[in-house]
Amino acid sequence: DTLTVSELAKKLTKEPSEIIKKLMFLGVMATINQELDKESIELIAGDYGVEVEEEIIIDETEFEAYENADKEEDLQTRPPVVTIMGHVDHGKTTLLDSIRNTKVTASEAGGITQHIGAYQIEDKGKKITFLDTPGHAAFTTMRARGAQVTDITILVVAADDGVMPQTVEAINHAKAAEVPIIVAVNKMDKESANPDRVMQELTEHGLIPEDWGGDTIFVSVSALKGDGIDDLIEMIQLVSEVEELKANPNRAAQGTVIEAELDKGRGSVATLLVQNGTLNVGDPIVVGNTFGRVRAMVNDLGRRVKTAGPSTPVEITGLNEVPQAGDQFMVFVDEKKARQIGEARSKKQQEAQRKESSKLNLEDLFNQIKEGDIKEINVIIKADVQGSAEALAGSLRKIEVEGVKVKILHTGVGAITESDIILASASNAIIIGFNVRPDNNAKRTAEAEKVDVRLHRIIYNVIEEIESAMKGMLDPEF
Ligand code: GDP
Numbered sequence: 001d002t003l004t005v006s007e008l009a010k011k012l013t014k015e016p017s018e019i020i021k022k023l024m025f026l027g028v029m030a031t032i033n034q035e036l037d038k039e040s041i042e043l044i045a046g047d048y049g050v051e052v053e054e055e056i057i058i059d060e061t062e063f064e065a066y067e068n069a070d071k072e073e074d075l076q077t078r079p080p081v082v083t084i085m086g087h088v089d090h091g092k093t094t095l096l097d098s099i100r101n102t103k104v105t106a107s108e109a110g111g112i113t114q115h116i117g118a119y120q121i122e123d124k125g126k127k128i129t130f131l132d133t134p135g136h137a138a139f140t141t142m143r144a145r146g147a148q149v150t151d152i153t154i155l156v157v158a159a160d161d162g163v164m165p166q167t168v169e170a171i172n173h174a175k176a177a178e179v180p181i182i183v184a185v186n187k188m189d190k191e192s193a194n195p196d197r198v199m200q201e202l203t204e205h206g207l208i209p210e211d212w213g214g215d216t217i218f219v220s221v222s223a224l225k226g227d228g229i230d231d232l233i234e235m236i237q238l239v240s241e242v243e244e245l246k247a248n249p250n251r252a253a254q255g256t257v258i259e260a261e262l263d264k265g266r267g268s269v270a271t272l273l274v275q276n277g278t279l280n281v282g283d284p285i286v287v288g289n290t291f292g293r294v295r296a297m298v299n300d301l302g303r304r305v306k307t308a309g310p311s312t313p314v315e316i317t318g319l320n321e322v323p324q325a326g327d328q329f330m331v332f333v334d335e336k337k338a339r340q341i342g343e344a345r346s347k348k349q350q351e352a353q354r355k356e357s358s359k360l361n362l363e364d365l366f367n368q369i370k371e372g373d374i375k376e377i378n379v380i381i382k383a384d385v386q387g388s389a390e391a392l393a394g395s396l397r398k399i400e401v402e403g404v405k406v407k408i409l410h411t412g413v414g415a416i417t418e419s420d421i422i423l424a425s426a427s428n429a430i431i432i433g434f435n436v437r438p439d440n441n442a443k444r445t446a447e448a449e450k451v452d453v454r455l456h457r458i459i460y461n462v463i464e465e466i467e468s469a470m471k472g473m474l475d476p477e478f
Helices: 005-011 016-025 038-047 060-067 092-102 136-144 165-176 195-203 229-243 335-359 362-370 386-398 418-427 440-449 459-471
Strands: 081-086 118-123 126-131 152-158 181-186 217-220 254-263 267-276 284-287 290-298 313-319 328-331 376-383 404-413 429-434 453-456
Touching: 005 016, 005 038, 016 038, 081 092, 081 136, 081 165, 092 118, 092 126, 092 152, 092 181, 092 229, 118 229, 118 313, 126 229, 136 165, 136 418, 152 165, 152 229, 165 181, 165 404, 165 418, 181 195, 181 229, 195 217, 217 229, 284 313, 284 335, 362 459, 376 386, 376 418, 376 459, 386 404, 386 429, 386 459, 404 418, 418 429, 418 440, 429 459, 453 459
Parallel strands: 081 126, 081 152, 152 181, 181 217, 376 404, 376 429, 429 453
Antiparallel strands: 118 126, 254 267, 254 328, 267 313, 284 290, 284 328, 290 313
């Protein structure tokens, strides 16, 4: 916790001789390598208008041990966390309501449903958690913030409408996150329903039904009439068993913020999804860059609860500030430690974000390839017509330089949107716009997220650019 004169000079970006002179005025005769006491450091720094903050030293090994503490024998099966995605108006909200109404947690029937951002149902003694902000935007925004909360995706496709642009986006977002997909073919009650067409169209996107030799589960439902909901739930349980989802309920809790807001009466209110451990009222907790103590917990039926185990969503109060959706939380036995780790975490997170933001740049690609950091370059293609998007994707897939390949995460028609940028940010991808540009929201988000967007009009140029970047011959862009 001490500094030599030259170290202090460096920190203040001053010449050591200047510091020595100032010290002389203070009656301290110092040489350049002399260690200064805390008081002198504060005096000199104060003179330059710099405030001295003592660095908190956290034992990183303890921190990591905390994160990886679970032994195989401590792990128990936990409920799956499910997100519903699909094109607008295909019935996501109706399906969420329908599932909730048919299967309110049996032990808690009679409660009044609360919107806290997630809810839990129980079926034959087994629970399932649903995130009730449908859509891939929320899903990927969380992922961009480093949170992986979804275990299973339900892709809703209206049987009378078929695969639409946001259906394809949803598929690609789920695939990029490597989350298994169950297809719910909805609106089967409609006369114009054509489930075969839906299956056919989805096959083109790699979702092949089991009957046709693939491994994607399709369930026919009518969210409106409540038909097929039991089948859907059974399939969720099945996939969940295959995934072997586990957690250790007997440890301090950790997880992710689902949503958060400032409530006039209650202060900072946050819905937390416990992903490991058990959360208790009174726990000292670090949430993103804020911390506090869990004052009260309320479940999705508005009931006060004292504990919340793995995969349980609860709304808590007691945080100093309002965290953001996607922030991670952790409980610490000792409140002082919670505060210290909270600060260290926030610093670590900021550093990680800074590192991340430079990762996406095409100019840096070659260095990362050379260092062996990447084996695949993730690319998102938006084009004016589907034909060019596919042609471009096909050509890029053929490029291979030193064992590094191009992986196409998503292709689409139309302007580059915010959703494309968020997907790129979450998946560390580059976006190529072919005869299209980003819309205003996308432009702003791309700047904030530091996503590399390359605009082109000639396929050959795109291929050449990517290839040159991979070979380290890219002309710098000015
Ligand atoms: P979202 O935009 O995907 O959340 O779609 P909504 O759940 O808001 O549904 C859009 C419209 O489709 C609403 O008018 C629903 O009543 C209707 N809808 C949803 N599911 C079904 C269904 O199974 N059958 C029929 N006939 N209509 C449905």
